[in-house]
Amino acid sequence: MPLKSFPIDWVINKAATPGAGYGAAERAVLDEEGFERAWNTVTRWPGYKPTPLVSLPGLARAAGIGELRYKDEGGRFGLGSFKALGGAYAVYRLLARLGTPAKDVTVASATDGNHGRSVAWGARTFGCRSVIYIHATVSEARRAAIASYDAEVVRTPGTYDDSVRICAEDAAKNGWHVVSDTSYEGYREIPCDVMQGYAVLAEEIVREMREPPTHVFLQGGVGGLAAAVVSRFWQAWGARRPHTVVVEPVRADCLFQSAKSGTPTKATGDLDTLMAGLACGEVSLAAWDILKKGAAAFMIVPDDAAIEAMRIVASGADGDKRIVGGESGVGGLAGLLAASVNEKARADLALTRDSRALVIGSEGDTDAELYKKLVGRSGDEIRAA
Ligand SMILES: Cc1ncc(COP(=O)(O)O)c(C=O)c1O
CATH class of the missing domain: 3.40.50.1100 (Rossmann fold)
Known part of the structure; x- marks a missing residue:
């Protein structure tokens, strides 16, 4: 061939x-x-x-x-x-480190689809709440797949990188924990768990x-x-x-x-x-x-x-x-x-x-x-x- x-x-x-x-x-x-x-x-x-x-x-x-x-x-x-292996494991580790009851914790993440699905699945499995950010061109099918794990899904304008920024800002305002698959200046522990x-x-x-x-x-x-x-x-x-x-x-x-x-x-x-x-x-x-x-x-x-x-x-x-x-x-x-x-x-x-x-x-x-x-x-x- x-x-x-x-x-x-x-x-x-x-x-x-x-x-x-x-x-x-x-x-x-x-x-x-x-x-x-x-x-x-x-x-x-x-x-x-x-x-x-x-x-x-x-x-x-x-x-x-x-x-x-x-x-x-x-x-x-x-x-x-x-991605099932990474986001969900990072949620598990985060909850273990925090030591607070899972029901009082909200995790947030920006995603092009697969990572958010893993975080949402991990959150549901381990009993916390999740808010997942998707950018403009993430397909409807991917949105629905994430939502099916009881996540709140927020669609943001712009690219993936824009959704990462908006997620970080919202999380800081609301006291949520960002579970990102990408590490940036001052944010390494969770992406390394991923x-x-x-x-x-x-x-x-x-x-x-x-x-x-x-x-x-x-x-x-x-x-x-x-x-x-x-x-x-x-x-x-x-x-x-x-x-x-x-x-x-x-x-x-x-x-x-x-x-x-x-x-x-x-x-x-x-x-x-x-x-x-x-x-x-x-x-x-x-x-x-x-x-x-x-x-x-x-x-x-x-x-x-x-x-x-x-x-x-x-x-x-x-x-x-x-x-x-x-x-x-x-x-x-x-x-x-x-x-x-x-x-x-x-x-x-x-x-x-x-x-x-x-x-x-x-x-x-x-x-x-x-x-x-x-x-x-x-x-x-x-x-x-
Ligand atoms: C199916 C698939 N393969 C590969 C990758 C790339 O992984 P990374 O962003 O960690 O390089 C992704 C990221 O979302 C993905 O969904």
Whole structure:
């Protein structure tokens, strides 16, 4: 099956330290003790089970690499994305730290969909109230999904970054606790709890794979998912950890721009991407502290590359299992496939016929209507086939 080529760009991270161990600077952001606590908590929640790590040999052949594994987060706790692990865990930790009765606590969060769903679910599960802020272009389906967990949902004008600001202002006025997945100046503890929750999925991979993959392609919004995965792989595998490529939409390229300038830098694009979960204009400072040395390269891909990747996994290349991967969920895979048919990218990223690549399918059809429009069939039809 021939793969299409797309206009992509990438930057090799000159500050990367591939041979170095997990150091004090990284430990100050995400330490092993914090990870153990997250693992021991989340894996005891009712309904916990590791998500599938699917082998896609047909697609690996098409991409001219040795092996491809797809960690399918679509079924995570019935919430449709890996985000179920993070926001809910941060709510749990916050309530434990506060020590006040949960019913007297309100948590607030800005979201492009998936994080808010996790916070709302965590709040309902642990008995506190939640107010979730969504920006202008978050779909009605995503709003309804959040509201279904008894959250009060507030729609704000502007972008995701505007909703983050408005949420912070309202929370300060009302004495609510912001549970954000992005960290900024003076706000680190909760986003680090969120990332420790995400690291659970990386640990499942560590436990399942006999040998570390050579490459992992991770989609980035603010960088939390990528940092959590890099961190856990670094802790577990040390210098044998995979070469990490962080992939973003062309129009929401804050991590790519930060890598280029060597310091947190805003996105140059207008954030207008259908990869809603990745439409972020600024990096999470705590995540950046891991990625600035932990990621080998940063890449940008157009939306069309993600749509193509959604269709490919939905039809199952060359006899592969069919997978329902949402717009943001296939970002890393889109980057890998586009790089695999680009000679210069292959050389720069050291992709060869022997490479064993891993991607995290970070969501299923979290926006079922959009999914059907882009793929031509509904997620339910594909799962039933
Ligand atoms: C499905 C999905 N994948 C990936 C990401 C990116 O995560 P982060 O913003 O932590 O980089 C998000 C963020 O919302 C998401 O919803």
